[in-house]
Amino acid sequence: MSNVHVMDHPLIQHKIGIIRREETGSKDFRMMIGEIAMLMCYEATRDLKLQDVEIQTPICKMTAKELAGKKLAVVPILRAGLGMVEGMLAMIPAAKVGHIGLFRDPKTLEPVEYYCKLPADCEEREVFVVDPMLATGGSCIAAIQMLKNRGVKNIRFMCIIAAPEGVKKLQEAHPDVEVYIGALDEKLNEHGYIVPGLGDAGDRIFGTK
Ligand SMILES: O=P(O)(O)OC[C@H]1O[C@H](OP(=O)(O)OP(=O)(O)O)[C@H](O)[C@@H]1O
Ligand SMILES: O=c1cc[nH]c(=O)[nH]1
Ligand SMILES: [Mg+2]
Numbered sequence: 001m002s003n004v005h006v007m008d009h010p011l012i013q014h015k016i017g018i019i020r021r022e023e024t025g026s027k028d029f030r031m032m033i034g035e036i037a038m039l040m041c042y043e044a045t046r047d048l049k050l051q052d053v054e055i056q057t058p059i060c061k062m063t064a065k066e067l068a069g070k071k072l073a074v075v076p077i078l079r080a081g082l083g084m085v086e087g088m089l090a091m092i093p094a095a096k097v098g099h100i101g102l103f104r105d106p107k108t109l110e111p112v113e114y115y116c117k118l119p120a121d122c123e124e125r126e127v128f129v130v131d132p133m134l135a136t137g138g139s140c141i142a143a144i145q146m147l148k149n150r151g152v153k154n155i156r157f158m159c160i161i162a163a164p165e166g167v168k169k170l171q172e173a174h175p176d177v178e179v180y181i182g183a184l185d186e187k188l189n190e191h192g193y194i195v196p197g198l199g200d201a202g203d204r205i206f207g208t209k
Helices: 010-020 026-044 082-091 138-149 164-173 201-206
Strands: 004-006 050-056 061-067 072-078 099-104 111-117 126-130 154-162 178-184
Touching (some): 010 154, 010 178, 026 126, 026 154, 026 178, 072 082, 082 201, 099 138, 111 138, 126 138, 138 164, 154 164, 164 178
Parallel strands (some): 004 178, 126 154, 154 178
C-alpha cells in the first residue's frame, strides 16, 4: 500500500485518542478535529516541490526556498469535512477551497450528491480532499470521481479514521490518489460504522445528535 500513509506522529495519535472518547463534547471535538487536520496537513505536504528564489535579507542577498509547481486547493466533503478546513488553511493559507456535498444513505450506505462548487481553475491545482471518516469508501470515491470528471489530475485524500474495507475500495477505484490516514481501525460494523471509530463525525462536530 505504497500510496497509503498512516500517521505515526505522537501528537496526532494523542488527539485522536481524545476525539474517540464518548464523553468528548462538540466544542472540544471540533477543536481537536481542526488541530489534527493541521498536523496531518503538515505531514502530508512533506513532498511538495521547492524552488530557489533570490531574495534580499536586511543583511545581504541570498538564495532562499519557496514552494514551486502547482497551486493548492482544499475540498471538504460536507458536512464533516468542514471541520478540517480551518486546520488545513492554517498550514496552507493561499489554498482555494471547494465544497462537495455528499451524505451516505443510511439504508443502502451509498453516497448521495447534493452540492458541488469548486474553484474555477481547480484542474490546474493539487487538490486535498478532506473528510474525517473513510468507512465503506463510497463517499470519498464519489468525491474524487467528481473532481476527475472536472479534469483534476493531482488529488490527495486525507481522513482522520479509516476502515480497512474502505481503504481497499478506494485504492482499487483510484490507485493514483495518495491517501493520508490518522488511524487505521479494525473493521466496519453491520451498520457501516467504523469499529472502534468515534461514532458519527458530522453529528459530533455540529452537535446534531
Ligand atoms: O466511507 P463512507 O461509507 O461513504 O462513509 C463516510 C462518510 O460518512 C460520513 O458522512 P455522512 O454521510 O454522515 O454525512 P455528514 O458529514 O453530513 O454527517 C463521513 O463524514 C463521510 O463523508
Ligand atoms: O463510523 C462512521 C462511518 C461513517 N461516518 C461516520 O461519521 N462515522
Ligand atoms: Mg454524518
